Amino acid sequence: MSEWLDDEAGPVVRPYALTRGRTRSSREGFELIAIIATAATSSFAPAGAGPEHLAILEMCVRPLSVAEVSAKMRLPLGVVRVLLGDLLEYGLIAVRRPEPDNRLPNERLLKEVLNGLQAL
Amino acid sequence: MDSKRSDPSRGAAMPLAVKILVAGGFGVGKTSMVGAVSEIKPLRTEEQLTDRSVGVDDVSGVERKTTTTVAMDFGRITIRDGLVLYLFGTPGQDRFWFMWDELALGALGAVVLADTRRLADCFPSIDYFERRRLPFIIGVNCFDGALRYDSEEIRAALDLDPKIPVILCDVRKRESGKQVLITLVEHVLAVMAERQRQQGAVVR
Numbered sequence: 001m002s003e004w005l006d007d008e009a010g011p012v013v014r015p016y017a018l019t020r021g022r023t024r025s026s027r028e029g030f031e032l033i034a035i036i037a038t039a040a041t042s043s044f045a046p047a048g049a050g051p052e053h054l055a056i057l058e059m060c061v062r063p064l065s066v067a068e069v070s071a072k073m074r075l076p077l078g079v080v081r082v083l084l085g086d087l088l089e090y091g092l093i094a095v096r097r098p099e100p101d102n103r104l105p106n107e108r109l110l111k112e113v114l115n116g117l118q119a120l
Numbered sequence: 121m122d123s124k125r126s127d128p129s130r131g132a133a134m135p136l137a138v139k140i141l142v143a144g145g146f147g148v149g150k151t152s153m154v155g156a157v158s159e160i161k162p163l164r165t166e167e168q169l170t171d172r173s174v175g176v177d178d179v180s181g182v183e184r185k186t187t188t189t190v191a192m193d194f195g196r197i198t199i200r201d202g203l204v205l206y207l208f209g210t211p212g213q214d215r216f217w218f219m220w221d222e223l224a225l226g227a228l229g230a231v232v233l234a235d236t237r238r239l240a241d242c243f244p245s246i247d248y249f250e251r252r253r254l255p256f257i258i259g260v261n262c263f264d265g266a267l268r269y270d271s272e273e274i275r276a277a278l279d280l281d282p283k284i285p286v287i288l289c290d291v292r293k294r295e296s297g298k299q300v301l302i303t304l305v306e307h308v309l310a311v312m313a314e315r316q317r318q319q320g321a322v323v324r
Binding site: 031032033034035037063065067068070071072076077078094096098099100107109110111112113114115116117118120 | 133134135136137138139157163164165166167168189192194196197198199200203204205206208222223225226228298301302305306308309312
């Protein structure tokens, strides 16, 4: 692994500058497939909110997964999780988390997925 | 501008999401399969790992940290209003187990794609899902011109449990990718029924 990053590595410094150096969200719960929906328009955003926060709010008017937000914002997951943590703290987004991992997926859900695939 | 707070938890606005993993060696067709069945053009999400996350000695002092990027391609299938299936291709580099753990967490199951010309490339994926007890099936991607074997020959070569389905497929084709996913979900249902029987037997 090189200490020097070439262009292909993408912007490294800037994303973490967006989070003011924070690499972890203050709250857990932003799984890859957790669904994010905007709960309030950006006019409710506090002065500290940056353009990336506002872009996420605009994007999630139609609910999207954390992975989709990261891909569409072209920001690493770690950065997106910090930004989402801010938005959740401000009360500007709602989160629907996936089923917890500590139990097996339920049969009804699996059958729904099966039926859905068969109907494709 | 009109501004208001709304309640997105009402109605079908916020779907429940589930995920299935597509694993296998480099160049075996993971992204092709995701793309063939996805309703959106596959997206790519990235995570940046510091040397700390990839298991090298902890180096205190930010100036010594190095960063590497691990990328995952994924797609989406709307099952019905309020239920969405995401398909994630696992990152090819086996050293990113950190990312695999996050991907596997809460997954319904996995498809391990195999290429008969490089069968050993899928061993790390099989080992990983066996260890995690995540149900999986083998999809043998039949590339043009590749030698064809039947599924029993491949099962023997992979030393698989006879209950694990091995199916031949062409992951560039939507219908074939769909059949692979259907076979996986049927297998997950069978594995769950089996585990429940075993648990029941222990209780009694």
